[in-house]
Amino acid sequence: MRDLYQRLAVSPVADQPTLDSALSRCPNSALRRDAEAALGIASHRARYDEVHRTLGDIGRLRAGLGLTHAPHWQIEAANDFSMPADTAPPRVETLDRRVAAAVSFFDRWCSAQGVWLLVTVFAMGAGVGLALGLPLLAWLGFL
Structure with a gap:
């Protein structure tokens, strides 16, 4: 038309x-x-x-939606309401990238949290060992 x-x-x-x-x-x-x-x-x-x-x-x-005419479509008589395809990525793709980035950040944070938990447990064990070991060594006369 x-x-x-x-x-x-x-x-x-x-x-x-x-x-x-x-x-x-x-x-x-x-x-x-x-x-x-x-x-x-x-x-x-x-x-x-x-x-x-x-x-x-x-x-x-x-x-x-990025829909255009087929490559062989050359007639301009019925092309009045056609517009060039939008080259911007659809919002779904943008949202998908943002969710993937958030999930990746969360996964890295969880893996780093495990490392810090191990370091914290080791430090607490060393602290408890020193706190109990020094008085024991003093009682035994080694200090």
Whole structure:
């Protein structure tokens, strides 16, 4: 479907005199007839505007999902609502990377915690050994 507003170079919220002026300047007679039929009558324009919004939403959704036409698609006549694919990574991939980084950090912290637990137990054992061993050595007369 053709985007009549785009082809007439007017805004979708343009008033009727602006639209009539654009129609009178249109060099393409087939486009002018289609635009007069779709946009010239208020009830037809309301229905066209609804379809126009829907097709625009679909075009933005396709672009956001990274969907494009097949490589052999060369025709521009029905390409008015197509948009270039979004090159930004989807939010799911971004979230997945952030969760993976958090899990990796937690795993490193847990493994480091095990090492520090071993060091702490060894230090406490050495401290208890010294605390009990020194009085014992003094009692036995070695100190």
